[in-house]
Amino acid sequence: MGLRRLATVALLALAAGLGACSPFAPGAAVELRSARLVDAGVEREVALPDAWESGAPSRRGSVRYRLDLPDATLRSPQSAIFVPRVGNAYRIQINGQTLLAVGPSAPRDGELPLLLPLPQALLQPAGNRLEIEVSGESRREAGLSPVWIGPLSELSVRHAALSRNQVFGAWVVSSAASVMGALALLLAWRTRRSLYAFFGVASLLWAWRVSGMQLGGADGTWAAIGTVLFHASYAWFALLMTLYSLAAIGGDWPRARRLLLAWGGVALLLSAGAWMLDAPLLRTVVLAGTLLNVLWLLIVLARAAWRDHTPAAVMLGAVAAIAVAVGARDFWVFRVLSDYGALTWSRYTILLLLAVLAWLLVDEFTRSTTALRALNTDLQERVAQKERELQGVFDGKREHEREQAVLAERDRILREMHDGLGGRLVAAMALTSQVERQSLPPPGGAPRSVDEPLRDLKLTLDDCLVELRLALDSLETDQRPLIEALAELRFRVEPSLRAAGVRLVWQVDDAASEVELPAAETLHVLRIVREALTNVIKHAQATVVWLKLESAGEQGLLLSVVDNGLQQRTSDEQETMPLFVPPTLVHGGRGLANMQRRAAALSARLESGPHAEGWAVTLQLAARSAA
Numbered sequence: 001m002g003l004r005r006l007a008t009v010a011l012l013a014l015a016a017g018l019g020a021c022s023p024f025a026p027g028a029a030v031e032l033r034s035a036r037l038v039d040a041g042v043e044r045e046v047a048l049p050d051a052w053e054s055g056a057p058s059r060r061g062s063v064r065y066r067l068d069l070p071d072a073t074l075r076s077p078q079s080a081i082f083v084p085r086v087g088n089a090y091r092i093q094i095n096g097q098t099l100l101a102v103g104p105s106a107p108r109d110g111e112l113p114l115l116l117p118l119p120q121a122l123l124q125p126a127g128n129r130l131e132i133e134v135s136g137e138s139r140r141e142a143g144l145s146p147v148w149i150g151p152l153s154e155l156s157v158r159h160a161a162l163s164r165n166q167v168f169g170a171w172v173v174s175s176a177a178s179v180m181g182a183l184a185l186l187l188a189w190r191t192r193r194s195l196y197a198f199f200g201v202a203s204l205l206w207a208w209r210v211s212g213m214q215l216g217g218a219d220g221t222w223a224a225i226g227t228v229l230f231h232a233s234y235a236w237f238a239l240l241m242t243l244y245s246l247a248a249i250g251g252d253w254p255r256a257r258r259l260l261l262a263w264g265g266v267a268l269l270l271s272a273g274a275w276m277l278d279a280p281l282l283r284t285v286v287l288a289g290t291l292l293n294v295l296w297l298l299i300v301l302a303r304a305a306w307r308d309h310t311p312a313a314v315m316l317g318a319v320a321a322i323a324v325a326v327g328a329r330d331f332w333v334f335r336v337l338s339d340y341g342a343l344t345w346s347r348y349t350i351l352l353l354l355a356v357l358a359w360l361l362v363d364e365f366t367r368s369t370t371a372l373r374a375l376n377t378d379l380q381e382r383v384a385q386k387e388r389e390l391q392g393v394f395d396g397k398r399e400h401e402r403e404q405a406v407l408a409e410r411d412r413i414l415r416e417m418h419d420g421l422g423g424r425l426v427a428a429m430a431l432t433s434q435v436e437r438q439s440l441p442p443p444g445g446a447p448r449s450v451d452e453p454l455r456d457l458k459l460t461l462d463d464c465l466v467e468l469r470l471a472l473d474s475l476e477t478d479q480r481p482l483i484e485a486l487a488e489l490r491f492r493v494e495p496s497l498r499a500a501g502v503r504l505v506w507q508v509d510d511a512a513s514e515v516e517l518p519a520a521e522t523l524h525v526l527r528i529v530r531e532a533l534t535n536v537i538k539h540a541q542a543t544v545v546w547l548k549l550e551s552a553g554e555q556g557l558l559l560s561v562v563d564n565g566l567q568q569r570t571s572d573e574q575e576t577m578p579l580f581v582p583p584t585l586v587h588g589g590r591g592l593a594n595m596q597r598r599a600a601a602l603s604a605r606l607e608s609g610p611h612a613e614g615w616a617v618t619l620q621l622a623a624r625s626a627a
Helices: 003-017 153-191 195-209 221-248 254-277 282-309 311-337 346-439 451-473 480-499 519-540 565-572 592-601
Strands: 030-032 034-037 042-047 061-068 079-083 090-095 097-102 114-117 129-136 147-151 503-508 544-551 557-562 605-611 614-621
Touching: 030 221, 061 079, 079 153, 097 114, 114 153, 147 153, 147 195, 147 565, 153 195, 153 346, 195 221, 195 346, 221 254, 221 346, 221 480, 254 282, 311 346, 480 503, 480 519, 480 544, 519 557, 519 565, 519 592, 519 614, 544 592, 592 605
Parallel strands: 503 544
Antiparallel strands: 030 147, 034 042, 034 061, 061 129, 079 114, 079 147, 090 097, 090 129, 544 557, 557 614, 605 614
């Protein structure tokens, strides 16, 4: 219903605009619609307007129009004559005296309305005669419109209104078509859509046609080209607007496009033939073909509007209907009736097309904005949904990682307890059983001493306490200096070393005193040192053990456990005795394997073997680990 109202409003607006071109209301002025035509000495009565294409005997030459002025129209203080159109070249005389003469050098003057005040000195009391001599030229329209005679004040209003219609109206149409044409071409360039290109070229072509600009001067090759293009521009404007309309309703018309382009070429050839052969009939054929083109477009748009009810089809169909009606009126007036003084209505139909384009652009922008807003809303909802899903996955992953970390920490603690405290508790239980067996006297015998098993049991329990403390220290998360952890280990194992007759010598470099390691890595280092000291107590038969911590420069940190057990053995026995090697190294015991595993976890290098002072276990930490 809204589209019907819009089409009705458009029709009423066009009717109101065209009503401004209708004849003026009756007044004191009189319109002279007949004259005596003098051609080659022959005088005859002709009706005005008189177009040379149909009325005068030739399109080239001179004729004279004689008009008797009514005495009643000249009684005002200031009289004037008003000629809506005359051309090409002309001379106007009143009672044999020349008022105005315009030659071929001013070809556009004949297209504009003419207002001439009549000097009182040239007027007679009665029998005043107005003569207008017109010179026609080949391939150019010539003739005379009806002539108005009356008071200057009244005719000035008529002249201003007609000038405004022809000059200002043409300027408005040309300006609007130029602006919208440039805008449409810009849209075509940015959107890569052909329909805007069709509309833009058609609008600029119509702006050039309405403005009346010619290529070159009044004569010459460029003038001929400009005239041919001017006559063909109407057909090409209708052709391009047809292509635009077909693209706007979304139809695929390859055959129709080919036929339209073929018609465009035919129209250009007919226009050229009309100029070269001086045949106005060919121009009539071009205009008739253009009218048929618009009529076919109206049928297509009417079917599309009836079938699809789209705004583009309905609005363009309404404009096409108006264009057909206005075009038929102009064709009948100019080509059939040969009304030389009539005004064209077709030039204003493009204003409706411009309004339709503006409305379609706004509608497309609104729909695109609405679709974009809906798309953004949908995307936001999808993003929010994905964020919720990712958050759920992240929470699940984090919970899984937490569980894995707890399991890994539990496994590590169990492994540490098993490798350290567990083995020593088993040894303590074995020693307890041994003490229990030795405390029982044999049958008929004297009680045996249990001092040595008790001493071993005490050392084993001390080892258990050390291992328990190391396991508890491994649960800490803060970093601390490595020397501090080694000092605590020294404090806990030194009693066991003294009980075994081994003196511990502490040697620490100042450069290595500030080295810090994570708690897990510190525990690996302490386990290696602990295992090395345990081997010294059990197997080395040493008297001195050195615990050395020194910086190795760019190579990192060097930690050594060195004992003199090898030198003790070789100095007490013969020179030919083989080199003393602890049994755990000869048989590849589990202690050395654990030390190598922990060194690999530290990305460090562990070496164990004879040394200049006896036997040495050396751990070289990389610079990254010893930072």
